[in-house]
Amino acid sequence: MSFVDGPVTVRVPASSANLGPGFDALGLAVALHDEITAEVIDDGLEVRVSGEGKDGVPLDETHLVVEAMHAAFDLMGGRPPGLRLTCVNVIPHGRGLGSSAAAIVGGIVLARAMVDGGDELLDDAAAYQLAVDLEGHPDNVAAAFFGGLTIAWIDGAAAEVERLTTDVDVTVFIPPSAVSTAKARGLLPETVPHRDAALNAGRSALLVAALTGRPHRLISATEDRIHQSYRAEAMPDSYKLLRQLRVDGVPTIISGAGPTVLAFARGVAEAAPQGWTVHELAVDADGATVVRP
Numbered sequence: 001m002s003f004v005d006g007p008v009t010v011r012v013p014a015s016s017a018n019l020g021p022g023f024d025a026l027g028l029a030v031a032l033h034d035e036i037t038a039e040v041i042d043d044g045l046e047v048r049v050s051g052e053g054k055d056g057v058p059l060d061e062t063h064l065v066v067e068a069m070h071a072a073f074d075l076m077g078g079r080p081p082g083l084r085l086t087c088v089n090v091i092p093h094g095r096g097l098g099s100s101a102a103a104i105v106g107g108i109v110l111a112r113a114m115v116d117g118g119d120e121l122l123d124d125a126a127a128y129q130l131a132v133d134l135e136g137h138p139d140n141v142a143a144a145f146f147g148g149l150t151i152a153w154i155d156g157a158a159a160e161v162e163r164l165t166t167d168v169d170v171t172v173f174i175p176p177s178a179v180s181t182a183k184a185r186g187l188l189p190e191t192v193p194h195r196d197a198a199l200n201a202g203r204s205a206l207l208v209a210a211l212t213g214r215p216h217r218l219i220s221a222t223e224d225r226i227h228q229s230y231r232a233e234a235m236p237d238s239y240k241l242l243r244q245l246r247v248d249g250v251p252t253i254i255s256g257a258g259p260t261v262l263a264f265a266r267g268v269a270e271a272a273p274q275g276w277t278v279h280e281l282a283v284d285a286d287g288a289t290v291v292r293p
């Protein structure tokens, strides 16, 4: 196996999973991007991180981007002798905006771009499957990988995806402190009432229609009964903002496992509690992209 000369850079978007009713299935890529650059060196591992997570993430083989790169190199047939990695992070960690999926997808796409003939050794289906296996659920990974609006599912062990185009207004309200996805998943019950599952199935189907041309359906389509309320105790201020915006008629959901709140609207930034960060964001239509060379 041979490697390309010089540095390679990949840009990978944040993503909002679930979008209300579509738990572990729907994802939307949004225009907040991490940029990761790597090059082959003679030996060792050098990891430099700026921006989000710079004081929290490990700088060794357990760094999530490095783990994903190594997994991809292994599938392609071998690791480089050494690696220099530079991460410029914009996606906040532990806020429900898919930072871990972006790190995994970005690492895999980066590793592939560093190998001569990488696209044949690890095609999109295999790269997506690897990313889903590493992340454990497919919704953020699908959006980060392919961009746009994604419907992701696992058939047996095979990760599948349908990508749709959407153009919807998005405002995210990001609280100052994190809630890990693992903790938020731990709050979910083993079973939910049949009527709640039925409501979510209907709303999830409606949401795909709402996001692809029927925006007047967004308020009904974003209702959820199977995860957001169970997680409220870990993010009470987020849940309060969610209820307040919905009462005001603004289609609003908890982004991913939270605690970020996402409204399908613009011009609502004044609803943010003090100390929160607000972004009005476009949808990212590209997904993970090699930007250099």
Ligand SMILES: Nc1ncnc2c1ncn2[C@@H]1O[C@H](COP(=O)(O)OP(=O)(O)O)[C@@H](O)[C@H]1O
Pocket (backbone or CB within 6 Å): 034, 053, 057, 063, 064, 065, 087, 089, 092, 093, 094, 095, 096, 097, 098, 099, 100, 101, 102, 103, 179, 180, 181, 182, 256, 257
């Ligand atoms: N760019 C990154 N580089 C290294 N590790 C990362 C990166 N992004 C996320 N992580 C790891 O994933 C964790 C956050 O993942 P998770 O709890 O799933 O939240 P999120 O909703 O942001 O994906 C971080 O605390 C960190 O350990």
Ligand SMILES: N[C@@H](CCOP(=O)(O)O)C(=O)O
Pocket (backbone or CB within 6 Å): 015, 016, 017, 018, 023, 024, 025, 095, 096, 097, 098, 099, 100, 137, 139, 140, 181, 184, 185, 227, 255, 256, 257, 258
């Ligand atoms: N479906 C998952 C989505 C987690 O998204 P993240 O952005 O919080 O990692 C869940 O709700 O647990």
